[in-house]
Amino acid sequence: MRHAKPQCRRRERTGFGNGKEAAQLLERDVVTHRRRLRIFPLAVTSRQRLPGLPNVPTLDEAGVKGYESLSWSGVVAPAATPKGIVLKLNRAIDQILKSDDVKARLVQLGVEPVGGTPEDFARQIKTEHDKWGKVIQTAGIKLN
Numbered sequence: 683m684r685h686a687k688p689q690c691r692r693r694e695r696t697g698f699g700n701g702k703e704a705a706q707l708l709e710r711d712v713v714t715h716r717r718r719l720r721i722f723p724l725a726v727t728s729r730q731r732l733p734g735l736p737n738v739p740t741l742d743e744a745g746v747k748g749y750e751s752l753s754w755s756g757v758v759a760p761a762a763t764p765k766g767i768v769l770k771l772n773r774a775i776d777q778i779l780k781s782d783d784v785k786a787r788l789v790q791l792g793v794e795p796v797g798g799t800p801e802d803f804a805r806q807i808k809t810e811h812d813k814w815g816k817v818i819q820t821a822g823i824k825l826n
Contacts, residue, residue, distance in 0.1 A: 727751040734792040756803050772800055
């Protein structure tokens, strides 16, 4: 295997000492660069297969039960923002995310648009905070 320096954001890369490397890449980078760089995805870290990589199994399907690690983003506003403004922004963003052209472009980039209510997003943030807080505590990870 010849080395091809990816022009994408790698999250983690491991050399095996035999000329082969494994990398954890963001989905959008795999979708965008896999043909050009001859990347062969082994599994995705979501609970369901990803629209941009439908033939790539999940880690759960590959035998690593219960594993999930996702990259996600959202829009937040200062805590003092009036509820009416938050709801107006939320409706506008949801409408944009539901438009066919935006959905198609995001999927092409390896992004799965979700949308939802401010309360849905607050639950997502809390769930992730709790999950990774437990990992940090269990592993004894400390800030420098």
